[in-house]
Amino acid sequence: MKELKIMVPSSEQCSYTIKIGTDILPQVWEQIEGRFGKKGKFIITDENLAAAGHLDKLTGEREIPTFIINPAGETSKHINTVISIIDEMEKCALGRDTIVIALGGGTVGDIGGFAAAIFKRGVPVIQIPTTTVAQADSSIGGKTGVDSALSKNAFGAFWHPAAVFIDPATLKTLDDRQYRAGLVESVKHALIANSDYFEFIESNIDAILSRDTDVLETMAVHNCKIKGAVVEADPLEKNRRRMLNYGHTIGHAVEQASGYELLHGEAIAIGITGAGLIEMELGLGTKDRLERIETLLKKIGVPVSIPGNLTENKLVNLIKHDKKAVQKRPRFVLIDEIGHIHQKNGQYALNVEREIVENVIKKLKNR
């Protein structure tokens, strides 16, 4: 089992470990008992994870109070689900000496992390991510959130996990489209921080797509190192952490405009291509470099152009309301070269002229 340590200065605990290994799920419970034996345990997972047998692998013969999110997926990422979970925890007579275990993808991690953050003023959470996007990205970093009736992530908290366990074997049962879309987060990490890692993904793309657990373990280590270093430096997203938003300005707008029919990773693939076009306009990137990135995204099987049914106007308007925007001027995270983020005056999110953005949106649509 590989082990990484993340130092998060602002959290109560100050650090947590990420353990990575294939088929570790059956051993995880003993490790949890070893460290949190005296605490009450409560598992949050979803119907897919239960059906795929991962919940049983984790708990074995033990009887642990569990909340199974149903239906699995984004529609359940709602404050009402959190209220049902807290009610269930109360019915189980759990107190402040409880630890929550979130077993699942990004949605489960978000719901479970947020429920832990607000149950009786906060109890620790252990994240056990089971999707490509959660293992590469969302399980590390402490962002949690759920939607209101009106908007996404209206409710949320920064709540760093007490521990993370990553078992690439859990990816074997993941739906193919979800699997591929989640790989885009790994490409993003490579692009912003490590050109060797980018080459590794290029060279091993067939093994990655056939879900070779050795290669997936190596990727998990890379992803956790890259994301961990950024979160350590800026746990509350004041500046540096914004580099993780590479591809996200256009990506989020495309995701929203599609009514969330595009998966997050699919939208980010389009956003990464868009960032590449902006870099070319600003003299930060070459056509060859963008083609190299696009080739990899196409092999992964994610889109690199904007679907025909999304209008340019709508996208431009959504970009103005992006969370990184300042006074409705869109801001972008960009790279100088593969593996190296671009900075200007110490800032990671930069203003880009409106004309350039509109031009790039046009190009992204008509290719």
Add this chain to the structure above:
Amino acid sequence: MKELKIMVPSSEQCSYTIKIGTDILPQVWEQIEGRFGKKGKFIITDENLAAAGHLDKLTGEREIPTFIINPAGETSKHINTVISIIDEMEKCALGRDTIVIALGGGTVGDIGGFAAAIFKRGVPVIQIPTTTVAQADSSIGGKTGVDSALSKNAFGAFWHPAAVFIDPATLKTLDDRQYRAGLVESVKHALIANSDYFEFIESNIDAILSRDTDVLETMAVHNCKIKGAVVEADPLEKNRRRMLNYGHTIGHAVEQASGYELLHGEAIAIGITGAGLIEMELGLGTKDRLERIETLLKKIGVPVSIPGNLTENKLVNLIKHDKKAVQKRPRFVLIDEIGHIHQKNGQYALNVEREIVENVIKKLKNR
């Protein structure tokens, strides 16, 4: 205007100031604008504060988006109120660069603080407490929470304010029973930390009851110093902060058993008397000392014995489930003398034999 600084090591901001002064409310908004001018503002208050004119005093001619809790009081301290507030903030198109201003008593502070803690992963909150209990106690310390359908404070967060403004003039419009009950928190502070302050309350009790703002300002300074020092030393209530629970073990049980017909401060007055009886049993206190404390509580006009309709069995059971209990053994915070907390092996909450507790409950009922 008097000014105190509280250092809270675990919060994002690391410190906040408490400003205290009579009739400062009309100047507060300019101070907020001076420090948080660029942020969107959102006020949370209740119908009583609006009716008493305090909201208008705060905002003047300005049009500030405001959520008025209705009805005022404990029944609104519910997760559903927080959901309505977050929806309203979304409708006002407020983003992560928002500051919440909570103007009101403990309930408003709890609701407003918790809403701020979870709106888009947390925005700052300014507390402007307007009741004796909130000015003495709940506005400082960062505890926030609301109830679920099943239990009290099921949802909550530690969320330290960005600033606190205390205007004793706002107490003038407070209901008499609420006013008196809230004074018990000041007595509690004096008992655990400062015998001079206890004498000050004794000597000035008539001026206090006639709501003399000079005396109330002095009390606010004492309360903030005492509570601030405890919160600085132990912001997340690991040990030392438990001393603030003096009188709370029996107090909480009595409050619950009464179905919350007793106000918090009234129940704590009974709890303080109970703690005094336990101190006598353990040789930590004298009959004279307890009589002195009871005399003051009686002058304030709060109960010092358990109402006849509450059964001893129910109380003993509730005490077993107190949050300070360890394996159902009740724990108590006690004092050595007026102004000095009792410690044993560095612990502030001590086990007390069940027989002693039952005996004391009997005595508290039949006096």
